[in-house]
Amino acid sequence: xxxxxxxxxxxxxxxxxxxxxxxxxxxxxxxxxxxxxxxxxxxxxxxxxxxxxxxxxxxxxxxxxxxxxxxxxxxxxxxxxxxxxxxxxxxxxxxxxxxxxxxxxxxxxxxxxxxxxxxxxxxxxxxxxxxxxxxxxxxxxxxxxxxxxxxxxxxxxxxxxxxxxxxxxxxxxxxxxxxxxxxxxxxxxxxxxxxxxxxxxxxxxxxxxxxxxxxxxxxxxxxxxxxxxxxxxxxxxxxxxxxxxxxxxxxxxxxxxxxxxxxxxxxxxxxxxxxxxxxxxxxxxxxxxxxxxxxxxxxxxxxxxxxxxxxxxxxxxxxxxxxxxxxxxxxxxxxxxxxxxxxxxxxxxxxxxxxxxxxxxxxxxxxxxxxxxxxxxxxxxxxxxxxxxxxxxxxxxxxxxxxxxxxxxxxxxxxxxxxxxxxxxxxxxxxxxxxxxxxxxxxxxxxxxxxxxxxxxxxxxxxxxxxxxxxxxxxxxxxxxxxxxxxxxxxxxxxxxxxxxxxxxxxxxxxxxxxxxxxxxxxxxxxxxxxxxxxxxxxxxxxxxxxxxxxxxxxxxxxxxxxxxxxxxxxxxxxxxxxxxxxxxxxxxxxxxxxxxxxxxxxxxxxxxxxxxxxxxxxxxxxxxxxxxxxxxx
Numbered sequence: 001x002x003x004x005x006x007x008x009x010x011x012x013x014x015x016x017x018x019x020x021x022x023x024x025x026x027x028x029x030x031x032x033x034x035x036x037x038x039x040x041x042x043x044x045x046x047x048x049x050x051x052x053x054x055x056x057x058x059x060x061x062x063x064x065x066x067x068x069x070x071x072x073x074x075x076x077x078x079x080x081x082x083x084x085x086x087x088x089x090x091x092x093x094x095x096x097x098x099x100x101x102x103x104x105x106x107x108x109x110x111x112x113x114x115x116x117x118x119x120x121x122x123x124x125x126x127x128x129x130x131x132x133x134x135x136x137x138x139x140x141x142x143x144x145x146x147x148x149x150x151x152x153x154x155x156x157x158x159x160x161x162x163x164x165x166x167x168x169x170x171x172x173x174x175x176x177x178x179x180x181x182x183x184x185x186x187x188x189x190x191x192x193x194x195x196x197x198x199x200x201x202x203x204x205x206x207x208x209x210x211x212x213x214x215x216x217x218x219x220x221x222x223x224x225x226x227x228x229x230x231x232x233x234x235x236x237x238x239x240x241x242x243x244x245x246x247x248x249x250x251x252x253x254x255x256x257x258x259x260x261x262x263x264x265x266x267x268x269x270x271x272x273x274x275x276x277x278x279x280x281x282x283x284x285x286x287x288x289x290x291x292x293x294x295x296x297x298x299x300x301x302x303x304x305x306x307x308x309x310x311x312x313x314x315x316x317x318x319x320x321x322x323x324x325x326x327x328x329x330x331x332x333x334x335x336x337x338x339x340x341x342x343x344x345x346x347x348x349x350x351x352x353x354x355x356x357x358x359x360x361x362x363x364x365x366x367x368x369x370x371x372x373x374x375x376x377x378x379x380x381x382x383x384x385x386x387x388x389x390x391x392x393x394x395x396x397x398x399x400x401x402x403x404x405x406x407x408x409x410x411x412x413x414x415x416x417x418x419x420x421x422x423x424x425x426x427x428x429x430x431x432x433x434x435x436x437x438x439x440x441x442x443x444x445x446x447x448x449x450x451x452x453x454x455x456x457x458x459x460x461x462x463x464x465x466x467x468x469x470x471x472x473x474x475x476x477x478x479x480x481x482x483x484x485x486x487x488x489x490x491x492x493x494x495x496x497x498x499x500x501x502x503x504x505x506x507x508x509x510x511x512x513x514x515x516x517x518x519x520x521x522x523x524x525x526x527x528x529x530x531x532x533x534x535x536x537x538x539x540x541x542x543x544x545x546x547x548x549x550x551x552x553x554x555x556x557x558x559x560x561x562x563x564x565x566x567x568x569x570x571x572x573x574x575x576x577x578x579x580x581x582x583x584x585x586x587x588x589x590x591x592x593x594x595x596x597x598x599x600x601x602x603x604x605x606x607x608x609x610x611x612x613x614x615x616x617x618x619x620x621x622x623x624x625x626x627x628x629x630x631x632x633x634x
Contacts, residue, residue, distance in 0.1 A: 063127025218328020236312025289320025358481020361409025
């Protein structure tokens with residue numbers, strides 16, 4: 001065991017995006033008297049890196065995109081956006097001095113300008129480094145450091161100690177008086193104000209923003225009522241089966257042994273109410289997803305469907321891909337690198353991999369925290385169940401300051417406030433936008449995005465089919481989990497073939513919306529093209545048979561000088577006959593999209609025996625093009 005005890009979306013152009021942002025930020029940037037402070041977007045400072053590149057080609061730097069989109073979705077005032085040209089868009093600042101000069105100093109200045117107590121939360125966006133290394137104190141969390149921006153030492157000397165400082169907002173005994181009220185600057189560190197800190201992050205800006213969509217969905221719909229939107233609570237302990245958790249000694253403060261930490265997690269199962277509890281409590285080192293792991297109800301723990309809340313351990317550098325994370329889900333797995341590599345496409349850690357597969361929020365560490373320097377997983381989940389926001393739950397469950405913790409998710413996410421009204425999702429997702437990229441080779445890509453600006457959140461799964469027309473026989477598969485934006489990699493494409501695509505999106509309530517049908521030749525360039533394609537190269541006499549005639553006209557239908565659909569059947573003396581005259585009353589379906597059109601022809605009774613050739617000919621100012629498909633019917 002590596003964990004050691006301590007020695008001591010949418011896709012719009014940049015101009016339209018900025019216009020939307022300006023319209024959405026028209027509110028006055030003063031603290032609202034109607035919204036509780038811990039839920040007030042006017043109490044958040046959003047930090048972005050203006051020097052980060054624009055990797056998705058929409059004209060906005062990735063970090064800026066996350067910050068501006070978050071502000072638009074949540075209603076953060078424009079004065080609360082701190083846009084800084086950081087010299088590094090990676091995960092680590094080059095030095096303590098770089099961190100101090102480029103981030104800490106302007107951030108402290110903006111907080112002071114907005115009012116030291118007006119700001120409760122600092123949100124760091126994708127593209128802001130989350131770690132800083134020093135020669136004497138190793139890797140430290142940028143995020144945790146910014147919880148106390150005015151008590152960090154100096155530009156030359158950080159105020160770090162050998163391990164960590166105690167977090168004055170930490171509550172190791174939730175439910176035992178005195179409990180902290182919602183965070184409103186009632187605690188101080190070294191005589192200075194503290195701040196809640198979280199981040200929106202991931203390998204891409206789209207994945208970072210998925211965390212907001214999941215949070216907004218949970219905010220609106222998650223409910224403990226049987227008719228409400230919900231899921232399961234998962235717990236994973238390892239030192240005993242704990243037949244009577246309520247009789248365990250508590251709290252044992254996770255020290256000085258692993259067994260005590262495990263016992264505290266087991267004791268906390270009695271707090272896990274409102275949703276079905278699935279507790280993997282085999283007295284072994286087995287984790288959920290491993291052969292032999294078993295839930296307390298006797299069922300196999302090889303899978304974890306409908307995961308809404310999870311706490312446990314010890315998935316060090318491990319992720320068993322058995323979890324189905326729902327929008328609004330929260331997790332904390334106690335281990336030595338629980339959230340390391342959160343911005344990597346292949347993080348190899350429990351937290352990082354969970355986010356890639358649909359987790360909405362989570363807490364953990366970026367380097368070895370030692371046992372009692374890590375978030376207390378059970379306190380994190382209990383705090384969310386008790387009605388705290390994600391930012392509050394992350395801070396109140398963390399015993400350490402100036403150490404190695406990070407919290408990834410929307411700080412405003414508050415899934416279960418007291419008295420929450422049950423709302424059922426009955427509105428299907430908006431029609432998704434699509435972007436298809438084909439190059440004429442065997443691989444292509446499809447982007448499908450749902451834009452919920454100005455309406456209820458609706459993270460979706462990608463569904464639908466595509467195929468070489470007239471077939472629609474290949475399933476579309478996007479990123480795992482419900483997301484605002486899905487990217488599908490399309491393989492085994494036929495070069496030059498004409499394709500039809502019918503993407504659809506499905507929200508957590510099972511409501512489905514289809515996009516407009518896509519038509520495309522798997523080719524590049526603006527040349528005129530035609531295609532005659534059948535649903536099968538083999539056919540039998542008397543059985544239905546479909547054929548599709550397609551054309552690509554970069555300059556529109558006005559370019560057509562002559563268009564013909566012809567049929568050859570030598571056995572019957574037919575050569576160049578007009579197909580629609582020879583076989584009248586055929587079921588026809590016209591498809592159109594972009595610069596492509598197609599006519600799907602169904603021959604219900606099939607064709608008689610013999611060799612049949614069906615052909616499309618198109619004459620434009622550029623000349624004559626044609627394509628034919630043949631079938632030999634025995």
